Amino acid sequence: MKILFDTDPGVDDAMALLFLHRHPAVRLLGVTTVFGNAEIELTTRNALYLCERFGIAAPVARGAALPLVRPPRGAAPDVHGDDGLGNLAGPVSTTRAADARPAHRLIIDVLRAHPGEVTLLAVGPLTNLALALAEEPAVAQLVRQVVVMGGAFGVDGQGGNVTPVAEANILSDPHAADAVFTAPWPVTVVGLDVTHRVLMDHAFFERLRDEGGAEGRFIWEASRHYVGFYARAVGVAGCYVHDSSAVAFALAPELFTTRAGPVRVVAEGIAIGQTIQRTAGRRYSQGEAWEAVPDQRVCTAVRADAVLELFRCTMAQGAAAAQWTSTAAT
Numbered sequence: 001m002k003i004l005f006d007t008d009p010g011v012d013d014a015m016a017l018l019f020l021h022r023h024p025a026v027r028l029l030g031v032t033t034v035f036g037n038a039e040i041e042l043t044t045r046n047a048l049y050l051c052e053r054f055g056i057a058a059p060v061a062r063g064a065a066l067p068l069v070r071p072p073r074g075a076a077p078d079v080h081g082d083d084g085l086g087n088l089a090g091p092v093s094t095t096r097a098a099d100a101r102p103a104h105r106l107i108i109d110v111l112r113a114h115p116g117e118v119t120l121l122a123v124g125p126l127t128n129l130a131l132a133l134a135e136e137p138a139v140a141q142l143v144r145q146v147v148v149m150g151g152a153f154g155v156d157g158q159g160g161n162v163t164p165v166a167e168a169n170i171l172s173d174p175h176a177a178d179a180v181f182t183a184p185w186p187v188t189v190v191g192l193d194v195t196h197r198v199l200m201d202h203a204f205f206e207r208l209r210d211e212g213g214a215e216g217r218f219i220w221e222a223s224r225h226y227v228g229f230y231a232r233a234v235g236v237a238g239c240y241v242h243d244s245s246a247v248a249f250a251l252a253p254e255l256f257t258t259r260a261g262p263v264r265v266v267a268e269g270i271a272i273g274q275t276i277q278r279t280a281g282r283r284y285s286q287g288e289a290w291e292a293v294p295d296q297r298v299c300t301a302v303r304a305d306a307v308l309e310l311f312r313c314t315m316a317q318g319a320a321a322a323q324w325t326s327t328a329a330t
Helices: 011-022 040-053 103-113 127-135 137-141 168-172 174-181 202-211 213-233 243-251 304-329
Strands: 002-007 027-033 118-122 145-149 187-190 199-201 238-240 256-261 263-265 275-277 296-302
Touching: 002 011, 002 103, 011 027, 011 040, 011 213, 011 243, 011 304, 027 040, 027 103, 103 118, 103 127, 103 137, 118 127, 118 243, 127 137, 127 174, 145 174, 145 243, 168 174, 174 187, 174 263, 187 243, 199 202, 202 213, 202 238, 202 304, 213 238, 213 304, 243 304
Parallel strands: 002 027, 002 118, 118 145, 145 187, 187 296
Antiparallel strands: 199 238, 256 296, 263 275
């Protein structure tokens, strides 16, 4: 599976990147960065650092520093730490250089080079994707699928995590999100409706640390600050699995239930950032905003235990394979 990963690392983004890196069926064609969990300089540095540290060969391209229209929402050091990676001990630095192309241009080039083959997996604000569409609308016909971590659709009463109705990635650039969801490409949205049902608890992180090799130990270390935030702010013993749930959908969509219908994003006012899906085929007397909008898929249910097991087995088997290779080489 050819994947282009658009991300704002971020602790959970780092976990998702290592999940992709370790999975044997994934060919990672590029990593594009965007503002979000931290400023663009930090998210780009973190992506380069992770790729250098763990031998990820995919090019890394710096992306958007600001939303399309509204002022930036601000970073989240209380969630992800001052360095964006859980306040790791020691400086986070890298000698690796970013690709010369801006992120949206790398997206266009990769989709052109592999028409119909690439899953575009976006787990941050959707600004880079919107910029790619604006520069070259034809890319919508070149992608295999778009998988987005973001949004909240009210399934079983699920609201937002930044406002009562808005999820962080969508609120960070609602205009970009609306452009992505209304474009003529196939999008699946993996929102809080399912990610809040997948919880990595302390025992799970301990097992990752012990079984997951260098990546597992990194995830343990980086997650300490992140898990602490969840304990203080949400009162859960662990953390919800946001970005890695989107990876799991790309790898194993059978673990999720989806529903179809057009998706729009509220771009102004008290409900800014709210994601709304119209029932497929339903018409309204005053539905101009929904006309000529393609159906997209929204995740409504998940086999949470199976998602966690997919993540754990990927990390453990990857670590075992790396250990075998190292032993055989000596």
